[in-house]
Structure formats: C-alpha cells, structure tokens
Amino acid sequence: MDQGSAAGTGGTLISLSDSEQRCYSGLYALCQPDSSGKLAAGKVAELFRASQLPAETLHQVTEVCGAKRLGYFGCGQFYGALKLMAAAQAGLPVRLESIAGELPLPVFVGITNELEMRYPNQPLTNESQSHILGSVTGSAPRPPADRPVLRHPDTSMDKQEVWSPPQSPGISPPRSPSAYRSYPYGAQRNGTDTLLVYEAKVPGLPSVPQENSSPSHYSLRLQPEQPVITRVASVERLVERVEVDYSDDPWRITEEQREYYTIQFRSLQPDLSALIMGTVAKNFFTKSKLPILELSHIWELSDVDKDGALTFPEFCTAFHLIVARKNGYPLPETLPATLRPGFVEAAVVTAPPSEKIGSVDLQMTSRQGVTTKQEARDESRKPEFSPKRIPEPHEKPTQHVSTLKPDSPQELDANMKSRTRPRSYSSTSIDDAMKKVEEPPTPPPRPQKTHSRASSLDLNKLFQQSGQGSRRSQHSLSAKSGWLPPPPALPPRPPATQIFSFIPGSEKSSQKVVQQPNFADFSKFREEQETSVRGGLSTEDLTPPKLDSTVVHQGHAPQKPVRRKIHPESQSATPPSATPYSAATLTKSTQRPPPKQKREIQMAIRKNRETNAVLTRLNSELQQQLKVVHRERVTLESQLELLRPVAST
Amino acid sequence: FLICVAIRANYPLYIRSVPTQGELKFHYTVHTSLDVVEEKISGVGKALADQRELYLGLLYPTEDYKVYGYVTNSKVKFVIVVDSSNTSLRDNEIRSMFRKLHNSFTDVMCNPFYNPGDPIQSKAFDSIVSTMMVQAC
Numbered sequence: 211m212d213q214g215s216a217a218g219t220g221g222t223l224i225s226l227s228d229s230e231q232r233c234y235s236g237l238y239a240l241c242q243p244d245s246s247g248k249l250a251a252g253k254v255a256e257l258f259r260a261s262q263l264p265a266e267t268l269h270q271v272t273e274v275c276g277a278k279r280l281g282y283f284g285c286g287q288f289y290g291a292l293k294l295m296a297a298a299q300a301g302l303p304v305r306l307e308s309i310a311g312e313l314p315l316p317v318f319v320g321i322t323n324e325l326e327m328r329y330p331n332q333p334l335t336n337e338s339q340s341h342i343l344g345s346v347t348g349s350a351p352r353p354p355a356d357r358p359v360l361r362h363p364d365t366s367m368d369k370q371e372v373w374s375p376p377q378s379p380g381i382s383p384p385r386s387p388s389a390y391r392s393y394p395y396g397a398q399r400n401g402t403d404t405l406l407v408y409e410a411k412v413p414g415l416p417s418v419p420q421e422n423s424s425p426s427h428y429s430l431r432l433q434p435e436q437p438v439i440t441r442v443a444s445v446e447r448l449v450e451r452v453e454v455d456y457s458d459d460p461w462r463i464t465e466e467q468r469e470y471y472t473i474q475f476r477s478l479q480p481d482l483s484a485l486i487m488g489t490v491a492k493n494f495f496t497k498s499k500l501p502i503l504e505l506s507h508i509w510e511l512s513d514v515d516k517d518g519a520l521t522f523p524e525f526c527t528a529f530h531l532i533v534a535r536k537n538g539y540p541l542p543e544t545l546p547a548t549l550r551p552g553f554v555e556a557a558v559v560t561a562p563p564s565e566k567i568g569s570v571d572l573q574m575t576s577r578q579g580v581t582t583k584q585e586a587r588d589e590s591r592k593p594e595f596s597p598k599r600i601p602e603p604h605e606k607p608t609q610h611v612s613t614l615k616p617d618s619p620q621e622l623d624a625n626m627k628s629r630t631r632p633r634s635y636s637s638t639s640i641d642d643a644m645k646k647v648e649e650p651p652t653p654p655p656r657p658q659k660t661h662s663r664a665s666s667l668d669l670n671k672l673f674q675q676s677g678q679g680s681r682r683s684q685h686s687l688s689a690k691s692g693w694l695p696p697p698p699a700l701p702p703r704p705p706a707t708q709i710f711s712f713i714p715g716s717e718k719s720s721q722k723v724v725q726q727p728n729f730a731d732f733s734k735f736r737e738e739q740e741t742s743v744r745g746g747l748s749t750e751d752l753t754p755p756k757l758d759s760t761v762v763h764q765g766h767a768p769q770k771p772v773r774r775k776i777h778p779e780s781q782s783a784t785p786p787s788a789t790p791y792s793a794a795t796l797t798k799s800t801q802r803p804p805p806k807q808k809r810e811i812q813m814a815i816r817k818n819r820e821t822n823a824v825l826t827r828l829n830s831e832l833q834q835q836l837k838v839v840h841r842e843r844v845t846l847e848s849q850l851e852l853l854r855p856v857a858s859t
Numbered sequence: 860f861l862i863c864v865a866i867r868a869n870y871p872l873y874i875r876s877v878p879t880q881g882e883l884k885f886h887y888t889v890h891t892s893l894d895v896v897e898e899k900i901s902g903v904g905k906a907l908a909d910q911r912e913l914y915l916g917l918l919y920p921t922e923d924y925k926v927y928g929y930v931t932n933s934k935v936k937f938v939i940v941v942d943s944s945n946t947s948l949r950d951n952e953i954r955s956m957f958r959k960l961h962n963s964f965t966d967v968m969c970n971p972f973y974n975p976g977d978p979i980q981s982k983a984f985d986s987i988v989s990t991m992m993v994q995a996c
Contacts, residue, residue, distance in 0.1 A: 488970075488971030505972045506981060510966070510967075510970060510981055510982070510983045517969065518969040518970075518971065543982065543986075
C-alpha cells in the first residue's frame, strides 16, 4: 500500500503529514484490509459512522474519494476518505481542493480506548518519542509498525515482539472497536492518552488538534512515558495489529528474508552474480509444493528479463512470492513495486552478507519460519521465535531450524495434516498460534511422490557436495552448515503437523508410507535435538519429544520436510536410523545412495515406459498408414496391369 | 469477432475468442484451416515462419470471415479468425498480432514450469492476447 501520500481520488496526489499517515495507516489496518488492499466494508462503514458526520456528507466523501466508483475502499480511497472526513469535521466542504492543505486529523467517536489499552506496549521507538515531543499535532507515537520492516533499526525487534503471540484471531475484532474509541478518548481525556498514542493511530491526536493544545500536550507527554512498556503486554493485540500492518506490505522483503534467500541462492549457485538455470530453479521451487500453475505464474512474474534463468534479485522475488503464497496471499497479477528487480537489487546490495550462519541464521530462519504463516499470525510467531531462539540458540541451534521446518513438512502432507497441524511449532507460546495457523488449509502438496522424488533426487545431487548427503542432515542445518542447501519448500509453513501425522501414520502404515520412514527417522533426529522447545506437541502416536524435534526441525528448515519426505521414499529400508543429528548425516549419506539409486532407476523405468507407450502408439499409427498406402499401391498396380495389356495390344 | 488459436501438433494449446458466444463455429473453422496450413508448410521448404494468409475472401452466404495463419520454427501454428466486417484490420496489423503472439509464446516456453504440450495457462499470455483482441475489435 502506498504510504498514503497519494490518495487515489481522481488521480490527484494529496500529501499527508506524518501524523496523518500514521493515523490513517492505523485506521487502515483497523478496517481489516485483505491481501489485495481492499478494506472490509463493514469496518469502513463503522469507522465512518464513528466520525459522526451526517450521512449525506459520508456519501459525498465516498464519492469524492473514488470508492464509489471503484466499489471498494482501497488504500488510496481510504486515505482520501479520511482526509475528506477531517475536512468535513473542520467545516470545510467535501471537495478535493479542501483536502489539499494541512488538516487536523479526523475524529472518530467510539473508537477506542480499548485500543489504547490494548496497545500499551506499542513499541515506541525513540524517534517516535521524540517525534511526539517535537510536534503537537504530528507526533504519532505509533511505532512505524505499518511501515516496512526494513525501515527502522529496531523494526526487527518490534517485529519480534509484535509477532510473539499471534494467537487468537479473535483479537482483531476487539481491536477495531477499541481503535475507534480511542479517538474520542484522546480528545476527552488526557490520562489515557498514552494508550491512545499507542494505538498508533494517533487517536488522541486527531482530536487533540481540534480541541486545544493542552490535551495534546498531555497526551504527548504521556506517550513518552509509556513507550517502552512491556511490549509483551498485549502483544497479541499488537501482534494482530502489526500483523495487519505488516500485511499491508507483504510484498516487501525483510532483511531476514533476504538473508535467507541469499543462503538459498548460494546453495543453488555459489556465485551471487550468476544465474540459476530454469531447470534448477524449477526443481527447487517445486519443493515448495505449490501447484505448478502458481509456480509458473510466479516465474512469469519474477523472470523479468525472460531469459529462462533467475538472477539473484529475480530469485529473491520468486522466493518471496512463494513465501507469500504459502502464507495465503493471493498472487498479484503484476509484480509489486517493492519486488521489482531494481528494488530487490538495491536491497540486496545493502543486505548484510549472509555468511553469518549459526545463531544468526537460525534466528533468521526461525523468523522466516514464523513469517510463513498462512495468515498474518504466522508472522507474529516469528518474532516470538526469534526472541525465544536467541536465548537458546547456543544450546540448540537446531531448534530454530525445527521451528521453521514444520512449515515445509506441513506442506508435504497437506492431506494428512488435519489434526496434526496444531502441533507443528515447537515453541511453547507459539504452539497455540501455530496450531491455529496450521489449521487453515495450506496449499495442497504435490500429490505425486514422483515430484518429490525427482526433486529429492536433484536435491541430493545438488547437495551431495555439501556433505550432508541425507536430507536429514540438511535439516539439521544448524548442526551442519547452518542452512539447508536446497530449500525445497517455503520456509515458514508449519509443516510440523504434517510431519506429525506422518509419524503416526508411519507407525500405522498409512497411505503415506513413503514419508513415514522419513519422519520416523526425522523424529529420531528431533529427539536428540531439542525437546525443550517443543512443548506439547503430541501427535497421536508420536512421542512428544519426537514430535517436538520434528516440528522444530520442520519449522526451521522448510526444505527439510521435503527432503525428509523424500528420504523415506528412498530409504524405506532405513527408517529408524535414529542416529543423532550429526551422526545421522553420515549414516544417512551411506544409506542414501542405494535408495537414491533405486529411485533413480524407478524414475528411469517410468520414463522409459512412457516413452515406450508413445512409441508403440506411433508405431501402430504408422503401421496403419503403411497398410493404407500399401493398399493404394496394390490398387494402382492392378489398374496398371489392366491398362498395360491395352497399351501393349 | 476475433479468435486466436495456438496449435501444436494439431491440437490446440490455447483458444481465445472475443465474443464468447458462437465459439464452436470458430473452433470448427480453425480446425479446418489447419489442413490448409499443413498444405502450405509442407509445400514450402523454407520460410516456415512466414505469415500466411488463408481464406482471404472466403465468404459464406451467412458468415464471412478471414483466417490467417502463422507457423513458428517449431511447427507451432497460430491461427487468427477475424470477421470480414472488420475491414479496418490490415495485413500489417495481422502481422504485428502474430509477432506479439509469437513473442508471448516464447515467454511462456521460457518458463521452466511449462511443459510443452500443456495448455497455456499463463496469465501474462492471456493478458497480451486480451489487449490485442481488444485493440483489433
């Protein structure tokens, strides 16, 4: 969404001050924009009513801002509408011209104080604080949560906090009323201004300018006091909000994501400036288990130079699109501006080198894992992961990995996942959230095992050199090289549930026999890895520690699940290797070759069979044609014979 | 009316017509036009990528339309059927349409996720065809 600087009314650009921007973006988030930026009509209507403007004025506003024409409120229309309402409340006519100038913020009655309460821990950054102190009207204590994450130095921190407990989806609804209420509160009371401020919608501010400066001062002063209040306090709400805010810009690549992508790129192609060939990329992205049609679309979007290969920015774009898609965002029709290669390239240049594997990577991955939630909630999880992980990384760096891993395994077994989903994430606090998140349908994994096999085969070949032979070893990233070489799946999907389902399934020899061995092995890994993180993951048959580990692993390394899946297929004979992570690698690698070869052989056999079928068909057709031609020839010859005696005689 | 078809090995990969009613008639026309295309490319050993015009002037009592054909180097045929009442469409425009089709098709081919022989489901391809057809009509 644009930063609000352009209200799309009639194409005129309307500039917004910082406070207005913050306020509006907060309101925008309140109105529950969906992924395409459209706002929920109900929420918008509620907000409009809260402005206490006469109905006809509201109609005028709707018309002027262009929403009537479009039929919905996009970001630009919404901002335009807010400005128009501010103008109307200030007594100006509802026209575009009237909002061209500086206006006080619109007041919305009934917008909450709840919001204020809710966001007491609004992460105020220093700059916001100073901002508040600085200007009477403009200072929005609101953290730049709605701004792209990249912007602020402690954005990631905010993210973490914000994301921590994504949990209850129910938080969102309560937030909106509170947001609404906060507006009038700001106007009326000073005491709770801090809360208002936190709302970050600058609820108090809009009214403040209108009233008088003293209340605003109050609010301003109060704001700084509260700033660093427990971010954790109503993290949920914050998270919700932040999630919504972040969801405003799902097409922007965060730093951690970029580093993750860099690592993945390196795994495919060591030279960052070189290209990834189409087939290599195809195998890689196929692991994400997205339908081919969507992958094809993502490719079209990201391969800007249409050369059949991906440069690093293109790769980041494609990966990011896959991540977004995995999280439930619909694919855009055209490439968003923030994902264009030029943009990505610039960001890449500034991105820190991705050599820092280890805890940092782990954190990233964990964050990554979190981000891949199906809904915004996932993102909230991520931050939680990172703080969690940070204390633990030294103990078990793999934990991060595992958290991320769950995503991919989930992908794998979308079908199976039904109940196992909740278990995916190991982090205790996140477990619930994860469960919820996982419940929502993930894109169905590729049905054919062959796909996974093929990819696994390729992966294997690709990653042979990394010495991680077995996919599992790849999973163990943390233990090994820190990042899985082939990131088959999207990072954060909570695959853990799937894994869980697999494990039990394997024990019961359910349909996914192939995967079962994997999981079985995998779970063994997990056990060793970390049990602390996991907490109550328990699938029906899996032992909790196993689950946890699997989940953790899965969460961490999306690709891992894919690999794992493949492993079972290939290593059906070696399910319970139960070798420790580090040791497992070795064992796995030894076990791998035979399964791989078997699979390769099977693949080759299949291909040959298909070719045989095609050739047989061709052969039969040609045979028929031959017969026809032969018959004609015979007829012609007989005619010739008939004519010859005539000619001869 | 305008219809564009991309055909590979005599079965269509992509069919798009602007008025979506009465499509069947166009499908039939396209199918019969394939014979003419085959005849032309088998006769001419060179210049496979020539844009050929078919049935120019084929007029039925009830319907009149022109069929244009185009073949790529890989024997992928493109057929465009236009209503004769669209006299505003000139040969050059048809040629440019075929060129655009060819370019978009190449882009689709570049996509590693696209298996040759699959129906073309690329949104980019769709959008290019749509704009083209809107311009022509």
